[in-house]
Amino acid sequence: MHSKFDQHLDRNAANFAALSPLSFLERTASVYPEKLAIVHGSLRQDWGMTYARCRQLASSLQRAGIGKNDTVAVILPNTPPMVEAHFGVPMSGAVLNTLNTRLDPEALAFMLDHGEAKALIVDPEFAPVIAKALKLRTRSEPLLVIQVDDEVYGEAAAQVGTVSYEDFVAQGDASFAWELPEDEWDAIALNYTSGTTGNPKGVVYHHRGAATNAISNVLEWDMPKHSVYLWTLPMFHCNGWCFPWTVAARAGVNVCLRRVDAKAIFDAIRMHGVTHYCGAPIVQSLLVNASEELKQGLPAGVKAMVAGAAPPASMIEGMEALGFDLTHVYGLTETYGPATVCAQHEAWNALDIGERARLNARQGVRYHLQREVRVMDPETLLPVPWDGETMGEIMFRGNIAMKGYLKNPQATDDAFRGGWFHSGDLAVQYPDGYIQIKDRSKDIIISGGENISSIEVEDVLYRHPAVLAAAVVAKPDEKWGETPCAFLEIKAGAQVSEQDIIAHCKLHLAGFKVPRTVVFGELPKTSTGKIQKFELRKQVGSVQAVAM
Amino acid sequence: MHSKFDQHLDRNAANFAALSPLSFLERTASVYPEKLAIVHGSLRQDWGMTYARCRQLASSLQRAGIGKNDTVAVILPNTPPMVEAHFGVPMSGAVLNTLNTRLDPEALAFMLDHGEAKALIVDPEFAPVIAKALKLRTRSEPLLVIQVDDEVYGEAAAQVGTVSYEDFVAQGDASFAWELPEDEWDAIALNYTSGTTGNPKGVVYHHRGAATNAISNVLEWDMPKHSVYLWTLPMFHCNGWCFPWTVAARAGVNVCLRRVDAKAIFDAIRMHGVTHYCGAPIVQSLLVNASEELKQGLPAGVKAMVAGAAPPASMIEGMEALGFDLTHVYGLTETYGPATVCAQHEAWNALDIGERARLNARQGVRYHLQREVRVMDPETLLPVPWDGETMGEIMFRGNIAMKGYLKNPQATDDAFRGGWFHSGDLAVQYPDGYIQIKDRSKDIIISGGENISSIEVEDVLYRHPAVLAAAVVAKPDEKWGETPCAFLEIKAGAQVSEQDIIAHCKLHLAGFKVPRTVVFGELPKTSTGKIQKFELRKQVGSVQAVAM
Structure with missing residues (x-):
């Protein structure tokens, strides 16, 4: 029997729409068209232009026969085409597959084959490796290769594309009537894991999860409108932890960076008024250990996220000396990047550095819009006692978990065994509910x-x-x-x-x-x-x- | 044929959970249990205690036979039980029906009958009017009446409850294992419109929309964690525009206020370090026109939202003189409160007050996570030209629109005609896309x-x-x-x-x-x-x- 609260009260086109990060771009472009969206070398591109170019890209992809659930792979550093691909590719209905730029031709060929890419956007720097990968590819279906020109890089050492990225975009319709996915469960991205054992697995993201994690980023950082975000974290890694979508939601600025070094980072922070950036510990170490000369004249209060390993005391102290504000997050490709955060408490500020480092080294609590994280016995799925000693496996459930692994039902079932995503990381849980990784199962x-x-x-x-x-x-x-x-x-x-x-x-x-x-x-x-x-x-x- | 991106990649308990504002309370209570949640008179209640009490309330409601899709009505001013009802009632599975405290016994009796309330929580101030309403009620089903004691109010002039609120909460289980709704489309609240013509209509909210609008509030205000929110806007009005849920998401402070007057507001702002509040123009006018003596010693940068009518120039100037930051929003009960915002631009700051007032008087652009707002011809559903002159009706679509009207399929169909929610407000749209109301259709x-x-x-x-x-x-x-x-x-x-x-x-x-x-x-x-x-x-x- 239906309740009165369910009778003639169904979803319809007026009261229901797919959650999707594509909406963020649409809103920002309509409300703040003149606001700066992308900085790269001498390029300054506003949100109105960025939206127009993303629509052109989507339109050209559709004209090239690419549409819903087709794969578009890209091998791009943190440059404007990479930002645009995060919107233009899914606006065409296709799924964005960002390839790790450090991979060898064999691994790239495997991904192009396994992901069934129909198009590939290539940065000039990676044309040589792609030339080799294309020879190793075994699929016979055509692959449209689009090559970017980037004056910040200079002349490409090889030409692999049949069309330049600028020409391809220019052919598109800037008022292309793209549509939100009918189902927010539709795939938006495909990210291969690093694959330390066997072949890499293809992690499939959906629109709902991408939107949810992008907003969680805003919530964790109290990230205001028009924040200036520096691209130190590779966008090929968990879609830059969803920050291309976060920055669009905030009508912020994407400060691109082809190559990560301390001078380039400090210069960008000073020149563009950077307010936020993310990076592995190695990136933070670069900055902390840079010469005093490089550190002159930095703005105060720049917010940094670190993931990949717990920040040691020396890093925390070094960041404090820089006047930067460090947040420790943890996650996996399967959780769209951050799925826990070591949420800080005012009371910690009064503690000595050793104690603060100990507290901040913990992986913490569930990310904002994630449903739950627990440390559990992997066999019984019973939570471990919150004693800071008993080890279990970190498990997640909620909207910030992948659809599953592409064409790998067994791995998908294993990962979601018992209704929880099994991280493979072993941890303890403290009396305050904070978790701390002790190891990877295999480590x-x-x-x-x-x-x-x-x-x-x-x-x-x-x-x-x-x-x-x-x-x-x-x-x-x-x-x-x-x-x-x-x-x-x-x-x-x-x-x-x-x-x-x-x-x-x-x-x-x-x-x-x-x-x-x-x-x-x-x-x-x-x-x-x-x-x-x-x-x-x-x-x-x-x-x-x-x-x- | 299924695409590879849909094969064996379904929703499951690990990667999908209902969007619900109830999760916000759960997370905040686990991460910041010791943080202040509610201030009222001499009461200081933290988030840990607030969550425990909400679980107790939910547990007691279930023990009283109240569960999924039952209605729990409340007639409460902006007091702690009203905050708790926003979580405890839906955590029991029931639907929260906040009654307008200014209504006469006839209207209240109509709502208790039409909404089929099974329980009613009554503030001492409204016991007399409820005593009359209960006599006018025509339903024969039992109604559990729970009466609040509030030392800030004093002795009640009538006793209508069979149990006190504190006793009822105390009987509940503080570790009650409540569950998220299986479907985020489940009803969370029922809000009757003011009903200037005919009987009031019962607007039904769902969990998805409540969560979405609550987060949009954060996005519009760049609202940081631990914000201090003053309850000048009645919580019975569109669930306080969803701010009970927003404040929980931010681990903020609810500063309660039984009665709105300038002195009480200014005192609360100074005493509790209020950072945010909302109110109709009349509330803002109260403050702007208060004596200079009352205005002494205010903190700078308090953020105020105004809705219900465009802020005139004198109000904008008055708020600026106070050092307050005013945001103009617009919406209806059917859109969970704010569904547009007059998003401000830096360039406006350089304009004279007349021009700024003209720009700020506009209802603006769609709220953050709302899909779309348009001004359209109500017959053809074609958008009007963006000329600032041609009138049409404001229409919305997206997740921030009600499920529909309770037991009123005709009104629901009319409201959602053509896949858009028809606001009944007539407006123009400017070349920058901002809309401005010219009138209600009937005005x-x-x-x-x-x-x-x-x-x-x-x-x-x-x-x-x-x-x-x-x-x-x-x-x-x-x-x-x-x-x-x-x-x-x-x-x-x-x-x-x-x-x-x-x-x-x-x-x-x-x-x-x-x-x-x-x-x-x-x-x-x-x-x-x-x-x-x-x-x-x-x-x-x-x-x-x-x-x-």
Whole structure:
């Protein structure tokens, strides 16, 4: 029996519309057409023009036979075409597949094949690698290749496109009547995971989730209208954690940056009045460790988000010294980027730096419009006690979780087992409800039957003043099964021995957790600054243990 | 045929949850349990306690046999039980029906009958009127009456409840396992329109719309976490335009206020560090026209929203003198309150006050997460030209529109005709896309075949320095059909004659638009400060025209 509150009270075209970040662009372009949208080199493009160009792009894609649920891949750095692709591609009905610019031709060819891309937009910098990838592609269906010209980059070393991006856009209709998806569950983006084991998985995002996470970004940062956002985080990574859509919702400014270095970042902050940016710890470290000369004349109160690893005390102190305000978030490709935030409390300000660092190192609480995060036993799905000690797996549910993995029903079912998204990260939950990652499931080191959290050991290593970056992995050991092996990158000019490191660890760790092996050198990192532990595991067999 | 982006990529418990403002309370209580949530008299209640009490209320309602799609009516001023009802009632599955506290027993009895209320929460101030309403009620089903005690009010003049609110809450379970609605389209609230013609209509809100408008409030105001919100706008009016939910989303403070007067408002602003409030023009006028003594020591930058009528220049100037920041919004009960906002532009700051007032008097552009607003020919549904002259009807579509009218399929169909919500307000659209109301459909005066916008005449009247409030209605006329009749409330101490007013109008209006009749006296207003033109229409036959 229907209730009175359900009778003749259905959804209709007047009272229901798909939630979609595409609406954000439409509104901003109509209310603030003259406001600055994109800065790149000498380019200054307003929201009216940006919307017109996105409609042109969508229109040209449709004329090229690309429409609903077709895939448009892009290999672009943080440039204006990348911002435009985040709107123009889904406005055509297609799904945006941003390719990681650091990948090799084989991986790119795999993604072009697996994602069934019908078009590909290529930056001049990546034309050579794409030329190779196109040869490795096995699909016989045609692929429309569109090549960008960018005077900030200069001349391309190869030509792979049959049309230039500017010509393609110019052919389109600036008043193209695009439509919102009928169903907000429609796909908007496809993002391949880094794939440290087996082939990468294609994470599918929907319009509802993209809109929801984009707004959550505003809520976390109290981000005002007309914020100035600097693109240090690659837009190919979880769609720049949804910030192209956030910036549109705020009628803000996208300050593009082809290449991340300390000088370019500080220059952009000063020149354009940057108010917000995101980045992996490596980006924040770059800034903190930059020369004093580079740091002169910065505006106060710039807000930074850091994800990918907990910010160590030295980073928090360094950011404070810069006058920047650091927020620690955590998430995965599958959760559109941030899905928890270490929400700060005023009372923390009174604590000493060690204690503040300890609190801020936690992954925290669910992101604003995410339904729930829990640490649970992965088998029973029962929550762990909030004691800061019992480990479980971080699991999410709510609107900020992917549709699933493309053409991979088994992986999708595994990921959503029991009605929760299984992150694969092991964590504890504190009495205040804040969670803290102890390790990836696969990064736990089991030594003499005892679990060792590689992150716990890394935290101690980071506290050593000479350490710039640290990674601890399991080294097979006949006696103990596994022992911890530390790989360390040392700060420029610092001097430190293996024995110094071991002595430091012994002060702060139980004996069985102290690394038996220490290796100095540059650490292999992903394009987003994450240390690639799988590379270190390949090396681990050939290194020698230190005499204890 | 399903696309690859729809295969085995369905909604499930891990990646989909109902959008609901109830989630806002849950998150805020878990992240900021110790943060202040409610101030009332000497009461200081934090978010942890507020959430516990809302769960208790929901639990007690369920134990009393109240559940999904049952109606719980409340007649409460802006007090803590009213804040709690916005969460506790829907957490039980029931629908919150906030009754207008200014209504007579007949109207209240109609609503209790029509809404089929199963429970009623009564403030001591309204026990006498409810005692009468209960006698007029025709339904035979039992009604659980819960009466609030409030030491800020004092002793109740009547006892209508069978249980006190505090006892009822205390009986509930503070860890009650409430659930989000399975469908975000489920009803969350029922709000009766003022019903100037015929019986009031019951506007049904859903969880999706409530969440969407609550977040739009944050976006418009750039409202930061822990904002301090003063309750000048009645919460019974469009659920306080959804601000009980907005304040919860921001982990802000609800500063309650039983009665709106200038001293109480200024005192609250100073004492509690109020940052935001909303109110009808009459509330803003109260503040602007208060004595200088009352205005001493106010914090700068308090943000105010005004709705219900365009703010005249004197109000804008007065607010600026206070150091307050005024935002003009427009909407209807059917659109959850604000559905447009006169979004301001930096460039306006350089204009003179007359020009700024002219721009700010416009109803503006669609609210943030609303899909669309248009001015259209009500018959053809074609948009009017954006010339600032051609009139049409304001129409909305998107998620910030009601489910429909309760048990009124005909009115629902009429309101949503052609896939747009018909506001009944007549407006023009300017070249910048901003809309401006010219009149309610029924308020247009037709004199000698010419349309006269009563709002245009009122705007001119408001510019006269002696005028505090003005309303213009049609007066039947043998020769012209209708002529404009002005009702005026004059500022304390001001002296002005009918002839002065007529002369002022002749300076600014075409002759046929000048009122032929001027009446001085207090204007009848609704509980939300809107002038009741239907009351004036009753009087209009007995007034004499002025010699022109």
